[in-house]
Amino acid sequence: MIIGHLPAGYLLASALDRSFFRDPVMFWAIMAGAVVPDLDMLWFHVVDGGAVHHHTYLTHDPTLWAAILFFGLVLTSRLLIGVALGALLHMVLDTIAGPVSWGWGDFSFSGPLVIVPPTQDHWVMSFVLHWIMLIELALWGIAGVVFVMRRKLEPME
Numbered sequence: 001m002i003i004g005h006l007p008a009g010y011l012l013a014s015a016l017d018r019s020f021f022r023d024p025v026m027f028w029a030i031m032a033g034a035v036v037p038d039l040d041m042l043w044f045h046v047v048d049g050g051a052v053h054h055h056t057y058l059t060h061d062p063t064l065w066a067a068i069l070f071f072g073l074v075l076t077s078r079l080l081i082g083v084a085l086g087a088l089l090h091m092v093l094d095t096i097a098g099p100v101s102w103g104w105g106d107f108s109f110s111g112p113l114v115i116v117p118p119t120q121d122h123w124v125m126s127f128v129l130h131w132i133m134l135i136e137l138a139l140w141g142i143a144g145v146v147f148v149m150r151r152k153l154e155p156m157e
Contacts, residue, residue: 001093002127004136007143008093009034009086014146016085026082031138033065037094055099062091062102097132 013030017023044054058064065087072080073117094100101110120126127133 001090001096001098001136002124002133004093004139005034005038005090006031007139008089010143011139011146012085012089013082014150023078025078028081029082030086030089033083033088034090035086036083036118037065037090038088053099055094056101058102060091060094062088062100065091096135097127097130 009031011014012034012046013027015129017027017031038054040054040057040059044050045058054060065084068080069084069088071077072082072084076124089103091100095102095113097112097114097116099110099112114132116126116130118126120129
């Protein structure tokens with residue numbers, strides 16, 4: 001997933017915003033959590049030089065985010081809960097076309113659900129021209145509609 005994390009985070013935050021999670025801290029924490037795992041791209045490009053796939057870094061380990069969610073629930077921290085929910089959503093989305101290691105040992109799954117073949121000179125173009133990009137564009141479209149509808153339904157202050 002290249003461009004779909006933020007709108008997916010917005011959709012999750014918006015869905016939970018209509019429930020008992022109605023809280024700006026939770027809303028923005030989910031939004032941040034939806035993109036924060038990809039901060040490892042700085043390390044990937046600047047330090048590592050792309051030697052190891054960034055999905056192997058700790059920031060792309062669902063166990064880390066599950067542990068943060070657990071501690072957030074124990075501590076009743078809306079910030080930790082929101083960031084962890086957003087990051088776990090990020091892991092689910094990355095699993096569509098990238099390796100994310102779910103589980104341990106014999107119970108581990110780390111393959112992508114869809115393999116994007118290298119049809120272009122640069123991997124980004126292979127993703128952009130693959131049908132999977134339609135999922136990301138759909139997330140943006142749906143998030144846009146939800147954004148407009150929320151503005152129409154919420155009273156002006």
